[in-house]
Amino acid sequence: MADKKARLTVDGLDEVIELPVYSGTEGPDVIDVRPLTGKGLFTYDPGFVSTAACESQITYIDGDKGILLHRGYPIDQLAEQSDYLEVCYLLLNGELPNAEEKKRFVNTISNHTMVHEQLISFYKGFRRDAHPMAIMCGVVGALSAFYHDSLDINNANHREVCAYRLIAKMPTLAAMCYKYSIGQPFMFPRNDKGYAENFLRMMFSTPCAEYEVSPVLVRAMDRIFTLHADHEQNASTSTVRLAGSSGANPFACIAAGIAALWGPAHGGANEAVLTMLNEIGDEANIPEFIKRAKDPEDPFRLMGFGHRVYRNFDPRSRVMKKTCDEVLAELNIDDPLLRIATRLEEIALEDPYFVERKLYPNVDFYSGIILKAMGIPTSMFTVIFAMSRTIGWISHWNEFHSSPNRIGRPRQLYTGAKKRDYPG
Numbered sequence: 001m002a003d004k005k006a007r008l009t010v011d012g013l014d015e016v017i018e019l020p021v022y023s024g025t026e027g028p029d030v031i032d033v034r035p036l037t038g039k040g041l042f043t044y045d046p047g048f049v050s051t052a053a054c055e056s057q058i059t060y061i062d063g064d065k066g067i068l069l070h071r072g073y074p075i076d077q078l079a080e081q082s083d084y085l086e087v088c089y090l091l092l093n094g095e096l097p098n099a100e101e102k103k104r105f106v107n108t109i110s111n112h113t114m115v116h117e118q119l120i121s122f123y124k125g126f127r128r129d130a131h132p133m134a135i136m137c138g139v140v141g142a143l144s145a146f147y148h149d150s151l152d153i154n155n156a157n158h159r160e161v162c163a164y165r166l167i168a169k170m171p172t173l174a175a176m177c178y179k180y181s182i183g184q185p186f187m188f189p190r191n192d193k194g195y196a197e198n199f200l201r202m203m204f205s206t207p208c209a210e211y212e213v214s215p216v217l218v219r220a221m222d223r224i225f226t227l228h229a230d231h232e233q234n235a236s237t238s239t240v241r242l243a244g245s246s247g248a249n250p251f252a253c254i255a256a257g258i259a260a261l262w263g264p265a266h267g268g269a270n271e272a273v274l275t276m277l278n279e280i281g282d283e284a285n286i287p288e289f290i291k292r293a294k295d296p297e298d299p300f301r302l303m304g305f306g307h308r309v310y311r312n313f314d315p316r317s318r319v320m321k322k323t324c325d326e327v328l329a330e331l332n333i334d335d336p337l338l339r340i341a342t343r344l345e346e347i348a349l350e351d352p353y354f355v356e357r358k359l360y361p362n363v364d365f366y367s368g369i370i371l372k373a374m375g376i377p378t379s380m381f382t383v384i385f386a387m388s389r390t391i392g393w394i395s396h397w398n399e400f401h402s403s404p405n406r407i408g409r410p411r412q413l414y415t416g417a418k419k420r421d422y423p424g
């Protein structure tokens with residue numbers, strides 16, 4: 001695999017260390033630094049900015065060009081021409097399904113949507129005003145206690161069944177969070193409905209009134225799921241892989257991913273964008289917030305802007321903006337927050353601070369406005385991200401366990417106290 005070599009000299013070492021260099025199918029070459037450990041050296045890379053933590057065949061991002069590929073297919077083509085469950089199949093299996101495979105997959109997912117009745121008791125233990133992400137961390141981890149028949153991580157069939165269960169049950173669990181928070185009865189999933197439609201139904205129907213869901217909103221919801229399905233080795237996916245490397249069961253690993261996603265620098269950003277737009281309140285206040293975002297002394301950042309990998313437009317944000325326009329037109333909504341968002345984007349994209357740092361709108365910039373227009377409360381935004389990303393997490397977890405692996409164990413540059421004796 002290594003057709004090139006890097007050579008490293010280190011002061012104090014009288015040899016040249018040769019390191020293999022690997023080329024992937026896309027992207028930069030990667031230097032294999034493992035031989036360094038044998039020489040008493042580690043690499044130092046806080047935030048893993050320059051570290052490839054694994055080999056993967058699932059998703060590729062070219063941050064400079066603004067390209068995102070799942071199993072080779074561009075995200076904009078998938079968002080326009082495919083649907084979420086097909087993308088789930090693709091991420092999990094590596095290829096698009098044929099018509100028969102798709103039918104079987106959709107049918108399997110539809111038949112795993114119900115959750116164990118006992119799980120309902122877990123919800124009742126939470127305060128009604130609990131953040132739904134807190135509930136999701138708890139109930140998804142708790143699935144480990146219910147599905148003992150599929151917990152052998154070395155068995156490919158067990159891993160597959162776990163993936164099906166997670167994809168199928170996440171919308172049910174997520175909608176239950178919302179229903180619990182507003183004191184309405186939980187709605188059971190309906191297996192004759194599509195994935196996105198079922199979720200919207202479980203959110204907004206009641207036993208007294210069926211929610212009539214518009215096809216435009218169903219399509220928009222499905223697109224939001226698709227656009228969030230996977231994103232390579234981000235913080236939550238790396239968390240899932242690391243948790244999985246210890247041999248922990250998949251439900252526990254996905255709960256770890258949900259926890260990592262929650263923060264405002266990651267999945268919590270869609271909620272933070274809306275909070276920020278509300279705080280701005282009026283187009284006239286935008287310059288003041290731009291000024292704050294640029295001030296190194298002020299911790300405020302423009303939410304929904306910037307990305308660790310993209311130094312160009314996030315390809316997902318373009319589809320999201322188009323979907324946003326479609327949804328607002330369908331619902332006949334003239335949202336002042338959208339006007340603020342559009343103006344903010346225009347101003348930021350012309351400001352040298354953002355231009356020089358290559359800070360562009362990311363996927364979260366418009367998703368919040370769409371979700372708000374659909375009547376989904378802000379606190380559910382990150383839950384919807386978690387639901388959508390579950391397929392990415394479980395695909396990476398499955399990939400990790402499908403080939404030889406070892407526990408993840410980063411090292412450190414220790415700068416603490418030297419060995420000293422306890423005062424006698």
Ligand code: CMC
Pocket residue numbers: 231234264265266267269293294300301302303304305306307308309357359362363364
């Ligand atoms: N507003 C103002 N300045 C920013 C922003 C922002 N949103 N993002 C980055 N910068 C500045 C940062 O201060 C730094 O400036 P300087 O070089 O003068 O110190 C420079 O740009 C580079 O930023 P960084 O912090 O080194 O970038 P990072 O790769 O560590 O952080 C990020 C990436 C996404 C955490 C960050 O851009 C951010 O906090 N954005 C806002 C939160 C957000 O929208 N997150 C969602 C990401 S997309 C969804 C997902 O994948 O989870």
